[in-house]
Amino acid sequence: GINAEYGVSQYKLWEGELDFVEKLLQEDLRNNSAWNHRYFVVTNTTGWDKEVIERELEYTRAYINKAPNNESPWNYATGMIKGNGHSLVDFKSFVELCEDLYSRQIRSPFGLKVLAEIREEREDYAKAIDIYMVLKETPTVRDRYWDYKVQCIRELMSC
Amino acid sequence: NLLGERIPDNQQLKIRDFFSTVQCSTGGFCGNVGHLPHLATTYAAVSAIASLDLTEVYDVIDRPALASFLSTMHKPDGSFTMHHDGELDVRGAYCAAVVSTLTGIKTDEMFENTGRWVASCQTYEGGFGSRPGTEAHGGYTFCALATLILLNKTHLIDKDRLLDWAVHRQMVFEGGFQGRTNKLVDGCYSFWQGGLFPLLHHILSTDHSGLSSKTWLFSQVSLQDYILFCCQYPSGGLVDKPGKSRDYYHTCYCLSGLSISQHSFSDQVVRGDPNNLVEPTHPVFNIVLSKADRMAKYLVTGKVVEEVGSGG
Numbered sequence: 001g002i003n004a005e006y007g008v009s010q011y012k013l014w015e016g017e018l019d020f021v022e023k024l025l026q027e028d029l030r031n032n033s034a035w036n037h038r039y040f041v042v043t044n045t046t047g048w049d050k051e052v053i054e055r056e057l058e059y060t061r062a063y064i065n066k067a068p069n070n071e072s073p074w075n076y077a078t079g080m081i082k083g084n085g086h087s088l089v090d091f092k093s094f095v096e097l098c099e100d101l102y103s104r105q106i107r108s109p110f111g112l113k114v115l116a117e118i119r120e121e122r123e124d125y126a127k128a129i130d131i132y133m134v135l136k137e138t139p140t141v142r143d144r145y146w147d148y149k150v151q152c153i154r155e156l157m158s159c
Numbered sequence: 160n161l162l163g164e165r166i167p168d169n170q171q172l173k174i175r176d177f178f179s180t181v182q183c184s185t186g187g188f189c190g191n192v193g194h195l196p197h198l199a200t201t202y203a204a205v206s207a208i209a210s211l212d213l214t215e216v217y218d219v220i221d222r223p224a225l226a227s228f229l230s231t232m233h234k235p236d237g238s239f240t241m242h243h244d245g246e247l248d249v250r251g252a253y254c255a256a257v258v259s260t261l262t263g264i265k266t267d268e269m270f271e272n273t274g275r276w277v278a279s280c281q282t283y284e285g286g287f288g289s290r291p292g293t294e295a296h297g298g299y300t301f302c303a304l305a306t307l308i309l310l311n312k313t314h315l316i317d318k319d320r321l322l323d324w325a326v327h328r329q330m331v332f333e334g335g336f337q338g339r340t341n342k343l344v345d346g347c348y349s350f351w352q353g354g355l356f357p358l359l360h361h362i363l364s365t366d367h368s369g370l371s372s373k374t375w376l377f378s379q380v381s382l383q384d385y386i387l388f389c390c391q392y393p394s395g396g397l398v399d400k401p402g403k404s405r406d407y408y409h410t411c412y413c414l415s416g417l418s419i420s421q422h423s424f425s426d427q428v429v430r431g432d433p434n435n436l437v438e439p440t441h442p443v444f445n446i447v448l449s450k451a452d453r454m455a456k457y458l459v460t461g462k463v464v465e466e467v468g469s470g471g
Contacts, residue, residue: 036295075285140378141378
């Protein structure tokens with residue numbers, strides 16, 4: 001893959017980049033630019049095969065557990081999965097994380113949104129709608145979007 | 160225009176004279192006399208001219224030279240530099256797409272590979288960065304989506320992940336929009352982010368019957384409340400957030416965002432006094448609907464076509 005095409009000199013450019021990102025995230029795990037940079041570094045070094053995704057999900061899970069209401073690692077996790085042509089359900093450890101947070105009554109809006117998407121991927125349509133209803137229990141600026149997501153699922157159900 | 164005002168003839172002609180002095184003989188408009196032509200100032204000039212109504216003002220634009228300027232800014236990979244040896248980012252493509260459309264000079268050749276380059280700016284978050292690999296950001300995302308619509312290349316992107324990102328940029332507490340994940344609210348994003356929603360409505364409505372025509376997929380009420388309560392400078396003009404100073408940029412984009420939030424596809428949502436209603440703005444160009452194709456039609460056919468009411 002991408003490894004074979006990079007000589008040592010190319011790698012030298014990227015050495016220390018992941019350490020740099022880690023330093024930034026330890027200072028502020030909400031630093032979204034740092035998360036974006038990490039994505040850029042992985043893209044330009046190892047690329048995104050399934051092993052790399054698993055490794056990065058492991059890295060991300062720690063940050064999600066630290067602050068489940070921080071949007072950045074959630075975007076990083078779902079982004080690397082979907083952005084590389086996979087489904088959320090292809091990554092058991094990540095699905096387990098979402099379900100674990102839910103069963104422990106931890107109501108991160110990002111975790112809930114991802115759980116709804118997981119259920120939709122499994123074609124558990126009624127259960128996906130249940131999650132959007134949980135999201136709507138507290139009225140927020142997102143409500144029209146949740147209505148739209150429910151309507152899209154209903155379209156799928158009637159197929 | 161947003162406030163329903165017209166600039167009088169004599170002022171329009173003075174504006175025409177100014178633009179005449181800053182138009183470069185090799186095409187495009189400069190920031191001031193003696194500067195180099197630049198895509199951002201060209202966009203500002205052409206948008207401003209299109210927002211006026213005297214044909215004497217429309218006539219100032221040297222269209223063949225403009226076409227040539229756009230071609231020299233266009234790179235083989237489809238991107239555009241902002242000026243000769245200048246910075247390269249997605250604003251360039253937007254400015255070029257808008258000015259070529261508003262002046263009726265757009266060709267496919269002018270935008271070869273541009274759709275693909277713009278699409279490659281979409282990040283793992285769903286929004287778009289300034290260049291491939293950079294962080295998803297409201298201003299650049301607006302430029303990207305509007306450009307892809309003008310070039311008819313929206314099939315190249317992941318629309319669902321873009322919508323999801325855009326929805327999550329509205330601040331639950333403040334009601335206004337942030338430019339990037341985990342950053343602060345800013346009134347200008349009322350347009351850059353808010354404006355994405357009519358555009359997304361346009362490209363998603365072919366796939367989904369679930370889209371309401373009465374509301375966009377964000378909270379129009381909360382956005383208006385943020386603009387009206389938090390973004391008005393006491394002696395006039397609008398701002399980023401309370402405590403900041405007024406400037407033309409924030410005044411323009413807060414009012415443009417107000418327009419977006421007040422005008423749904425087939426309905427109006429007006430917070431506060433009914434006089435708060437501003438004119439509808441075209442979500443691709445950000446000039447009022449009634450002016451959106453008036454200049455292009457004149458420049459191409461020589462005739463002024465007055466719209467009765469607003470355009471579609």
